Amino acid sequence: MAFSADELRVLRRALAIALNPTAPVADDEKQDCLRLADSVDDVIHEAGRLRTFLLADLARYRDALPGSAPGYTELLQDALAAGYDPRPDDLAALRTLRGTQTGAALLRRCQSLAEQSVRARLAGRTAAAPGPRTRLLALPGGRAADEPRPADPPPARAPVPLRPAPKPSEVFPPRRLPVPPPEQRAAG
Structure with missing residues (x-):
């Protein structure tokens, strides 16, 4: 951010x-x-x-595997880079792709990450994802000063979106395959 x-x-x-x-x-x-x-x-x-x-x-x-193998491996690499913890479904899918160099490398990486995750859970150190952030209302004279304080906290409500959520197709346009350069033929 x-x-x-x-x-x-x-x-x-x-x-x-x-x-x-x-x-x-x-x-x-x-x-x-x-x-x-x-x-x-x-x-x-x-x-x-x-x-x-x-x-x-x-x-x-x-x-959609095995037909979507290139897209799946690319998305999985991106997810792993963002801190994704591979699931058993991912390991099973990668076992079917281990015949390829990318699939085999991803399988080794995911097995290592899954093993670390299991060891951490067994040791009592769960991989803690950041929880929801609490609202900043502690400023003197902020919004909390204008609102009456209830005896019990109100039940959690889903936030009301200020604008409609965009569709995935609006945020992520479809991927286009690169166009190969035209072949140049020598006149002769």
Whole structure:
């Protein structure tokens, strides 16, 4: 995630406020901090949606094996680079592809990652994925100051999207195969 210069200024000010909570804070600075928190929440939500879509895409390619082997291995490599933990279905699919150099290399890599994951679980160190981020409402005079505090926390609700979610075909255009260069024939 990258921040603009303005967002970095707001983030720096929010950190200064957190380190010195007794210092006076202007209302516009509070609103800037809340807007930045909303933007970060949107980015996290979109990242979760993208991850869900990519994992579903990976499953579709895996189900279409062996005909989709090149696409599946490419998607699996991308998923592994993003921290994906290979599942038993992936290992079974790669066993069917171990006749290819890419399939064999991916199988070794996935077996190693799966073994590390099992060892970590057996040792009691589950591979912890980051949990959902809590809302930033602790600023003095922020949104929480305007809202009454309930005795019990309200039940969790799904966030209401501000805009309709784009379809995967709108976000990821179909892949086009590269066009081979035309053959040049020598006149002679």
